[in-house]
Amino acid sequence: MTGLVFGPRVRKSPFFDATVTAGATSFTIYNHMFMPTSYGDPIGEYERVKTGVSLWDVAAERQVEIVGPDATAVAQLVSARRLTDLRVGRARYAPMCDYDGCLINDPIALRLEENRWWFSIADSDMVHWVKGIAGAGGFDAHGFEPDVSPLAIQGPKADEVIRALFGNELVESLGFFHHRPVDLDGIPMVICRSGWSRQGGVELFLTDSTKGQTLWDRVMEAGAPFGIAAGAPHQMERIESGLLSYASDTDPDTDPIEAGLGAYVNLDDDFDFVGKQALIARHADPSTRRRLVNVTLDGEMPRPEHPWEAHSGGVFVGQVRTATHSPKLGRNVGLALVPVACAEAGTTFAVDADGATLTATVMDTRFGTSL
Numbered sequence: 001m002t003g004l005v006f007g008p009r010v011r012k013s014p015f016f017d018a019t020v021t022a023g024a025t026s027f028t029i030y031n032h033m034f035m036p037t038s039y040g041d042p043i044g045e046y047e048r049v050k051t052g053v054s055l056w057d058v059a060a061e062r063q064v065e066i067v068g069p070d071a072t073a074v075a076q077l078v079s080a081r082r083l084t085d086l087r088v089g090r091a092r093y094a095p096m097c098d099y100d101g102c103l104i105n106d107p108i109a110l111r112l113e114e115n116r117w118w119f120s121i122a123d124s125d126m127v128h129w130v131k132g133i134a135g136a137g138g139f140d141a142h143g144f145e146p147d148v149s150p151l152a153i154q155g156p157k158a159d160e161v162i163r164a165l166f167g168n169e170l171v172e173s174l175g176f177f178h179h180r181p182v183d184l185d186g187i188p189m190v191i192c193r194s195g196w197s198r199q200g201g202v203e204l205f206l207t208d209s210t211k212g213q214t215l216w217d218r219v220m221e222a223g224a225p226f227g228i229a230a231g232a233p234h235q236m237e238r239i240e241s242g243l244l245s246y247a248s249d250t251d252p253d254t255d256p257i258e259a260g261l262g263a264y265v266n267l268d269d270d271f272d273f274v275g276k277q278a279l280i281a282r283h284a285d286p287s288t289r290r291r292l293v294n295v296t297l298d299g300e301m302p303r304p305e306h307p308w309e310a311h312s313g314g315v316f317v318g319q320v321r322t323a324t325h326s327p328k329l330g331r332n333v334g335l336a337l338v339p340v341a342c343a344e345a346g347t348t349f350a351v352d353a354d355g356a357t358l359t360a361t362v363m364d365t366r367f368g369t370s371l
């Protein structure tokens with residue numbers, strides 16, 4: 001069987017051993033780090049996050065910290081969404097663009113102090129980018145990757161687990177995208193009500209990687225009465241929920257508006273950010289642009305390992321970037337990156353799915369909302 005080599009070059013999460021012991025059956029590589037993707041029971045894991053509670057090692061969602069007198073200026077310059085009015089203790093989903101206006105990451109920005117930020121990043125090397133922008137611009141700010149490892153507790157019963165660990169006050173007072181430092185018997189972390197599902201829950205940003213196993217065990221113990229088990233960010237749930245997976249759903253030429261993140265891009269505001277002018281120019285004539293759309297997929301679907309080409313009347317129109325079965329809809333669905341002219345609900349394409357031919361039909365739900 002073909003496998004991945006667990007060598008020292010690709011980093012390990014502080015929860016790595018715990019996830020192997022828990023029975024992780026597959027990993028991906030994300031931010032140069034192994035991240036579990038399944039424990040061998042995709043439908044069971046889907047049901048657990050939808051109806052119970054699941055524990056995810058998402059330490060590969062690395063933090064890029066920006067600190068110093070100009071930290072907020074740098075944070076704003078690299079973000080397409082306004083951040084300067086974000087309060088300390090709050091977080092905001094904030095896409096990042098390169099100078100061509102293309103999406104290069106879609107992190108959650110956490111404001112820890114007036115001039116101290118974490119960008120909780122998707123899979124691309126933002127620490128170099130932030131250092132480069134800060135250095136070239138002569139900003140008095142330092143960018144680095146601190147010892148921070150997120151562990152997500154997700155699902156409708158997540159609050160019960162948080163209550164058992166931290167008490168009722170925290171559960172009741174922690175709003176969506178609010179965060180605060182907490183200490184669990186000497187295990188330091190920041191807790192944030194966030195996570196890559198729409199089933200509720202929190203993320204524990206562990207700030208001492210020597211305590212990974214201890215934290216994992218404490219959460220498992222507190223969650224046992226609620227049926228907690230190890231899981232991972234779930235492809236079926238996140239596609240049904242309209243959450244973007246950067247670099248899976250997007251190609252290097254995708255801008256945040258095409259990717260369905262237009263609501264998180266402040267083009268009309270008075271602040272400047274890297275890529276703003278390019279983004280305005282790209283959308284001067286919207287008909288020339290693409291859009292990421294939900295599609296249904298009919299036909300015998302193989303496992304999607306590559307983007308699949310979509311054709312209309314024999315002409316190439318775009319790609320199906322991601323595909324999965326939707327238990328909720330009882331059919332296969334995908335995300336296609338196609339020209340705006342082909343993005344109307346009901347439009348169909350022939351999809352070459354690694355040799356199998358599927359029919360994709362654009363759905364009437366906008367990507368970013370739940371199916």
Ligand code: THG
Pocket residue numbers: 061091092093094106107108120121122123150177194195196197203243244
């Ligand atoms: N948690 C943490 N870091 C992350 C992710 C995460 N980094 C990578 C990746 N996920 C970033 N992607 C997303 C996508 C959507 C959301 C969070 C991270 C999300 N969006 C809210 C929504 O769509 O409802 C909007 C929030 C807002 O209004 O600002 O939650 O999961 N630590």
